Amino acid sequence: MNTSSIHFQLSFIEPQAHYVEVSLFIEGFSQPYIDLKMPVWTPGSYLIREFSKNVEQVTALSKDGEKLLVSKISKNTWRVYSYGHDFACSYRVYSFERSVRTNFVDDSHAFISPAGTFLYVDGQLSHASTVQVILPPQWSYVSTGLAQTEVGELVYYAEDFDILYDSPLEIGNQDIWHFQAAGIPHEFAMVGQGNYNKDQLTRDIQKIVAEETRIWGSNPNDRYVFITHNYQSAHGGLEHLNSTVLAASRNAYITNIGYNNFLSLVAHEYFHLWNVKRLRPKNLGPFDYEQENYTPLLWIFEGFTAYYDNLITRRCGFRNEVEYLNELVSEFNLVLNRPGHLLQSVGLSSFDTWIKQYRPDENSPNVSISYYNKGAMLACMIDISIIVGTNGEKCLDDVMRAAYERFYLMENRGIEEKEFQALAEEVTGVSLKEIFKAVYEITELDYNAYFNKVGYQFIDQNKLNQTSSLGIKVSHSDGRTTIKAVDRNSSAWEYGLNVDDEIIAVNGNRLDQQGRELDQAMTYSQVGDEVVILVARDGLMMEIPVKLKASEKVSYYIERNPEASEEERRLGDVWLSLG
Secondary structure (H helix, E strand, C coil), X not given: CCCCEEEEEEECCCHHHCEEEEEXXXXXXXXXXXXXXXXXXXXXXXXXXXXXXXXXXXXXXXXXXXXXXXXXXXXXXXXXCCCCCCEEEXXXXXXXXXXXXXXXXXXXXXXXXXXXXXXXXXXXXXXXXXXXXXXXXXXXXXXXXXXXXXXXXXXXXXXXXXXXXXXXXXXXXXXXXXEEECCEEEEEEEECCCCCCHHHHHHHHHHHHHHHHHHXXXXXXXXXXXXXXXXXXXXXXXXXXXXXEEEEECCCCCCHHHHHHHHHHHHHHHHCCCECCCECECCCCCCCCCCCCCCCCHHHHCHHHHHHHHHHHHHCCCCCHHHHXXXXXXXXXXXXXXXXXXXXXXXXXXXXHHCCCCCXXXXXXXXXXXXXXXXXXXXHHHHHHHHHHXXXXXXXHHHHHHXXXXXXXXXXXXXXHHHHHHHHHHHHCCCCHHXXXXXXXXXXXXXXHHHHCCXXXXXXXXXXXXXXXXXXXXXXXXXXXXXXXXXXXXXXHHHCCCCCCEEEEECCEEXXXXXXXXXXXXXXXXXXXXXXXXXXXXXXXXXXXXXXXXXXXXXXXXXXXXXXXXXXXHHHHHHCXXX
C-alpha cells in the first residue's frame, strides 16, 4: 500500500529581489491530475488578500524529469496533470510587504507567512507535510512554532495544513534567547535593531505568561515562540497556535508609554492562545481557505482580548491605576467619537470585518466601529456586573476559564453566542441580558451606572462646553491643507465640504503652509457663526459658506467617585487589584 507524502523546500536564490523559491514534492497520489491551491486569506486577519497574486513560474516535473502540463484553472488553483505519478512542483513567491501577516524577504532576513507561501492539495487539508529550509550562507537561524523532525536539522513537521498555515517562519540572523514561563519553554526572536533590554523583557513577559496561565487554569503549549519585527514606527501583532508575530517601534522600549504598549501587545497576542485559537467561534475552524468565514462573535474573541491586554499590565504592576484607567477610557472615546456608533452594532461590525475593518476609507468613521474597542467596553461592563453580582467572589476570569474547559478541553468545538451567555450566567448567577442585548443595538448602555457600582465615575468633560466645529480632519502636506475626513451631520457635512478639497482661504484670509488661519478662525468663532471657506476642488475654485454647529465630540475620563460607599470602593479594589 502506497503512503502519500507532501514535502516543501524553501530556498533563497535572490533574496535581495524579494523572492522565496518553493519546491513541492508530491508522492503517493493516484488520481490523473492534482489541483494545487493557495489560501486567499490567513486566519486571524479577516480580509481576502489574494495571496496567489504573488506566485510566479509554476512548473512541474515527473520523477523522470519529464515536464508535466500545468494549467491555471482559477485565481488560486493550478492543475497538474500527473496521471498518478509522483512529481515535483516549483514556483516563486514575490515577498515584499511589511506586515505581521504577509511575506517579506530581503537580503537581511525572510519572514514567511505560510498561507501566502504553501500550496495545498485540494481535498487534503488534513494531510501531514514537512518543510525544509535551505539557508543562504549569510543566514544562520530559523524561528518557528513548527516541530523539528530531528534536532539540528532544518526540517519541520506539521500534522495538517491548519497547523502549517498557523506556523510562520522567521529566517535570518535574528537575536534569539530562551526562557521558561509558567513551566513552558519560550523562545524570543528579535528581528532588527532596537533599544530593548533582554533581561527586563524576559522578567516582564514571564509575569504576563504566569498571569494569563492563572486566568485560564492551564497552558496549552509545550513550547512557544515570540517573533518581533522592529521598525521605525509600528505596532501590531498576529496570533498563532504556539507563536505570535509582533511589530514594534525600535526606539520605543525605553519610554514608559512605548514599553508598556509593547507589553500590552504581548499580553494581547498571548491571550489569544486560549481566546480564539482554542476557545473559538463555531464558524472559525475548520477553516475554509478559499472564502470568507463569517462570525458575529469577534466582539468576544478580539474585544475581550483587547480588554484583558491592558488589564493584565495593571495586574502585573506595569501600570498604575490612573495609567490603566486612561488606557481603558480611550476605548470608550474611540467608539463614542465615531459617528458610526449610531449606525453599526458591534455584532454587525464583527460580521462585516471582511469588507470594513481592514479596508477603511474616508467615510469609515461615519458608518462603522471596531469590535476591538466596543468589545472591550462590553467586556468591562460584564466584568463589573459579575464582580458586583457576586460580591467580589467572581469576575470575568471565571467565565473565560469555564468556557475554555467546557467547550475546548471537554468538547473540543466552537461556540455560539447564546451558549456563551448561558454559561456565563450559569457560572456566576448574574444576569447579563442587558449587555448581550446591546451587542445588536446601537443604543449605548448607561456606562456610568456600571462604573458607579464599583466606586468610579464616567464623566464627559466636554458635556458643558459649546465648542464650534467644522467637523473635518485635515492634513498639511507640501504647503497645502487638504480635507481628509468629514464627520456625519457636522457643519462640513451639511454645507458640502468634501474629502480632498484643498482649503485655500478662510473669511478672505489665505492659509499659510500649516493652515494656522483655519485654526485661528475656529478659535474665535462661536456656534451659529458663518465662515466662508475657499476651496480648490478638482482644480476649480469655489466659495462655500458654512454655518458652524456645536462639536459633538466627547472626552470621557474615569476616576474614583468621591461619593462612593465603602462597599463600592471595596468592589472597585477587587476589579483593579494587583495580581
